[in-house]
Amino acid sequence: MATATLSASGAASCIFIILAATTMSMATSYSYARETSSRSCIAAERAALLSFKTSMTSDLAKRLDSWRGHHCCQWSGVTCNNRTGQVVKLSLRNAFIKEDKKFVWCMPHGESGGLEGKISSSLLALQHLKHLDLSGNNLGGLGVTIPKFLGSIKSLTYLNLACMNFDGGVPPQLGNLSRLLHLNLEASVFSDTLLHSDDISWLSRLGLLRSLDMSGVNLSTIPDWVRVVTIVPSLEVLQLSQCGLSLQHEPIVHSNLSSLQVLDLYSNRIDTLNPTYWFWDVLIIKELDLSSNKIVGQLPDAIGNMTSLQTLRLGGNYLSGVKSELFKNLCNLSWLELWSNEINQDMSDFMEGFPACTKSKLWSLDLSATNLTGRIPSSIKQWKHLSDLQLSDNRLVGSIPLGLGKMTNLRSLILNNNQLNGSVSEEHFASLVYLMELSLSHNPVHITISSNWIPAFNLEVAHFASTKMGPHFPLWLKGQKDIWDLDISDTGIVDLVPVWFWTVFSNVSYVNISCNQISGRLPATLEFMTSAQMLDLNSNDFTGLLPLLPESLLFLDISRNSLSGPLPQDFGATMLRERVLFANHINGTIPIYVCQLQYMEVLDLSENLLVGQLPQCSKGRDDKEELNTTVDPGNRLLSALILHNNNLSGKFPEFCNTVHF
Ligand SMILES: *[C@@H]1O[C@H](CO)[C@@H](O)[C@H](O)[C@H]1NC(C)=O
Ligand SMILES: *[C@@H]1O[C@H](CO)[C@@H](O)[C@H](O)[C@H]1NC(C)=O
């Protein structure tokens, strides 16, 4: 179920799903810079491009629409040499790929609207092509390998084939591209296809290569991968996340990677960090990502000599007893992730171990799920530059220091799942004008913000679950129109829902106000909440009819309220996966409309006053005409249909797989 939980540890994929959902709807246009040239292009090259276009089977975004007429240098995505008219650059990148390297994922195939078809070998005619970017287009598919002939476009210095859904082995012919500076073969780990390589020795022939990204390519059968990549002397950026790599236990002391600045080994199978590993020698590394591996034991002292480090990601491992003294020479550090390891220390002591330069420079600190104990020190206010502070899932106690309110750069403050108590007032947030994400959930804190307070911030994510906020509805939320994820469940609110609630939060994706005593009638329709995916209103005192639901809704829970009246004949929300309405006073019959909810997995209407027969949803394609719809009425996903304690009668329908009474 797609909930809004942004719990720190292991939630990367969860975050991705949310981002992806918003990216898909927002990234609608991508304008290509149109290079103009006084010359019309070379006839043979134009023919090659037209042949490329002809071998496309789909171009939903109409990227190649301008590919007509003689002036191929003016076609979108095509760049020619001004003087000679030769095509030097072909840039057809599909912009749906996410750029943010924190979440290295290609969009799953099929949802991107990119080009589809086959790459024509006519491209070989572009003898002066330096830059080829086809990333994000679905030009692969099951059984379709990266074309070998690309290894013969000798002029290439830049080749980007990321996220194209290729399958099978990476062709060693790419090793013939001896002028390459940048090579990107990143593959989606969500795809049906699997790009792999059993031999990457061809990389050693790319003597000029500066950046290599083979993230998501299965390299697990190459035990000596380190030996190969460390031969490429000019590498500055090496990205091998999610490749199934492990590190050999015998150390490789020397490496030729004297220029390496970025090393990304996120989500591999590395289990130890030997103090003599090659990358400790590369003292100019600025970005090191070893997160989500299986590293056990202590963090080697050698890390303290990597003084160029700006970003260090070690989260999601089994490191024990991480000491902040190790970082005392890392004065350039601006991003530190240690989440889901063991620090096992008092937070004040841990924070004191950092040098003054780090305290004033660090921008992002993630210490969630590290078994930190003690209080949040009031000296936290010295960390002036901090923008993201994540301390969730620890054993922190005591009150939240007022000093936090002086950290004016804070954008994200995540403190959920600790034992913080005391009260949280306006003063805690007075200067936090940039705060966007605030999570205090599951702490016994008392939120004593007064109703008429107008915050300086505009929250997007607000989590207060299982804190003490009530008994009055927190009226200060009224101005927080940018919230897309709101959780004020189980906060002791005993009040009428304010009339503005539904309109102020009309843009939310996730709302959880369950387990309070919030009363009032629900609006007749919630269709205007066009982004809503989850509405959890369970265990309150809502009355009135079931509203018409937003089309976007996936999860609805209004159980244990006092809704009455019949179900609407057509309540919207055709994508609904889970709908829970038990323990209300709903009467009337179950509308045939439920048959059309083809994604429904759980439907719970128990403990209501429903009467009559269950709708006899038609089983198969034969009856399709009858329903006058393209929706296949045979619901194959339904796994729980819960109906007890009603007054239903008649024959049991045949449309579900498993039924739980
Ligand atoms: C390109 O590379 C392949 C395999 O590495 C090799 O067999 C072939 O001779 C090379 N072709 C050219 C034209 O250099
Ligand atoms: C990677 O390849 C190895 C060896 O072929 C295989 O056992 C493994 O399941 C593959 N990994 C993934 C994620 O497909």
Ligand SMILES: *[C@@H]1O[C@H](CO)[C@@H](O)[C@H](O)[C@H]1NC(C)=O
């Ligand atoms: C490193 O580079 C030097 C000179 O470029 C070369 O002689 C040596 O063999 C290289 N070492 C490795 C391990 O590739």
Ligand SMILES: *[C@@H]1O[C@H](CO)[C@@H](O)[C@H](O)[C@H]1NC(C)=O
């Ligand atoms: C760190 O660098 C210093 C000075 O170069 C060196 O003496 C020391 O052995 C290094 N420490 C580690 C753990 O590599």
Ligand SMILES: *[C@@H]1O[C@H](CO)[C@@H](O)[C@H](O)[C@H]1NC(C)=O
């Ligand atoms: C958490 O840290 C304490 C010391 O502060 C230690 O006694 C305890 O065993 C740790 N718990 C876990 C689960 O590592």
